[in-house]
Amino acid sequence: MVDYQERFDIIIKKLKDNGHKITPQRIGVIKIMAGSEGHPSVEKVYEQLQNEFPTMSLATVYRTVLLIKSLGEALELGFPDGSNRYDANKPYPHPHVICVKCGKIIDPDISSLQDMQQEIADETGFKILTHRLDFFGICSDCPS
Amino acid sequence: MVDYQERFDIIIKKLKDNGHKITPQRIGVIKIMAGSEGHPSVEKVYEQLQNEFPTMSLATVYRTVLLIKSLGEALELGFPDGSNRYDANKPYPHPHVICVKCGKIIDPDISSLQDMQQEIADETGFKILTHRLDFFGICSDCPS
DNA sequence: ATTTTAATTGAGAATGATTACTATTTAGTA
DNA sequence: TACTAAATAGTAATCATTCTCAATTAAAAT
DSSP, rough: OOOOOHHOOOOOOOOTTTTTOOOHHHHHHHHHHHHOOOOOOOOOOHHHTTTOOOOOOOOHHHHHHHHHHTOOEEEEEEOOOOOOOSSSSOOOOEEEEEEEEOOOEOOOOTHHHHHHHHHHHHHHHHHHEEEEEEEEOOOOTSOO | OOOHHHHHHHHHHHHHHOOOOHHHHHEEEEEEEHHSSSSOHHHHHHHTTTTTTTTOOOHHHHHHHHHHHHHOOOOEETTTTOOOEEEEESSSSSEEEETTOOOOOEEEOOOHHHHHHHHHHHHHHOOOEEEEEEEEOOOOOOOO
């Protein structure tokens, strides 16, 4: 888990540097996304902001998430069922371990991924830009 | 690339064994999906069947793909932009290398994935069921 | 501190991929 | 050949996401 305040400041600065306005709604969304370890969905972010911003539009959350993503400050995780979840705490590609029962997502430590990427590049002739690695299973809190 | 005829026969047999009827439409869909190396989308399968079945419904392709998937004979690859592509030639989890320009998908050989899965299980306490590993980049046929 | 202006917002409509529905057709069995 | 449950075609419904547009507002200029 990267320091929340640091991530918050970086994202706010990036918005300013690119000429975007700092609105209360954006601050609210970024507060949640920069500090969240749980890889929240847009709906979850929206729900968490209902107390502070009762009249906030769901579209605003979508727009803000899209903006942060386009600035490279959030990682989007799309799943086969169509759901999307986001990580603005560690916005660079990294592996995930996902519980198929409760939806929990954790970030494991893996050593050998960099070697693998080079191996792939050599074998296929591709210029590799990014990657995605997810493991699906059942966590120790859920009945298997 | 697994032998086309073998995959075709296996999928047809699985349908029969589970009490599903063998219709011309299903044969058409399976013919394409069992032999295709290009990981086609539902739309692509539908287009390729237009000559043989001009009145076929897109819904039928969706239903057939869903059925094959539920029988474990097709792998679904969902992407962040919402598109889905399928592999019924190699229906078990395996890595992909995807060109972000032209959409080409190829299957590289990777050695160390099994070790990695065990490492993850030990570290997180998860019972790992499946995984997904994709590399995104630009292929040697596309201008970079 | 006001004014100005372009960006942002809220609310709801539009979109697009997928699934559900229903009357009709058909595969597989006797 | 007839029977019956399953499958199909065509279309409507769904649902997450994006778009539209009038009203609001952040931030720069005065």
